[in-house]
Amino acid sequence: MSARDPMVGLFNRSFNKPSDLLCCAFGLRTSEFDVYFQLISGPKSVEQIAERLKKDRSNIQRVLKKLHSKGLVMRNTHKIQRGGYYYEYSAEDTEVVRNQILAQLEEWYTATKSFLIASWSPTAQ
Numbered sequence: 092m093s094a095r096d097p098m099v100g101l102f103n104r105s106f107n108k109p110s111d112l113l114c115c116a117f118g119l120r121t122s123e124f125d126v127y128f129q130l131i132s133g134p135k136s137v138e139q140i141a142e143r144l145k146k147d148r149s150n151i152q153r154v155l156k157k158l159h160s161k162g163l164v165m166r167n168t169h170k171i172q173r174g175g176y177y178y179e180y181s182a183e184d185t186e187v188v189r190n191q192i193l194a195q196l197e198e199w200y201t202a203t204k205s206f207l208i209a210s211w212s213p214t215a216q
């Protein structure tokens with residue numbers, strides 16, 4: 092067994108659709124992915140998403156908070172006439188998300204290249 096064997100398959104992951112890259116670049120879990128794609132078709136409230144996914148409202152709120160912090164969703168506040176407010180969430184523009192993925196790929200490439208140059212001696216066997 093050579094020293095290279097543990098590396099076999101490390102770089103063979105294939106991406107068949109843009110959503111694969113989205114999950115990889117942002118580290119999305121299934122629940123986050125499901126909520127994000129509910130918003131692609133247009134803005135929705137927490138209640139609307141919870142109803143469509145048949146999930147608890149508090150779980151949807153936690154997921155939306157994570158997606159918002161990752162820059163994948165936007166939140167708009169709507170006032171209720173009798174008092175109070177509610178949030179409506181929408182997916183970030185797909186071009187913005189695409190550019191975020193490209194920037195992360197570039198950052199990963201630069202960091203990986205620097206690591207290899209600095210730590211992998213040309214004479215290492």
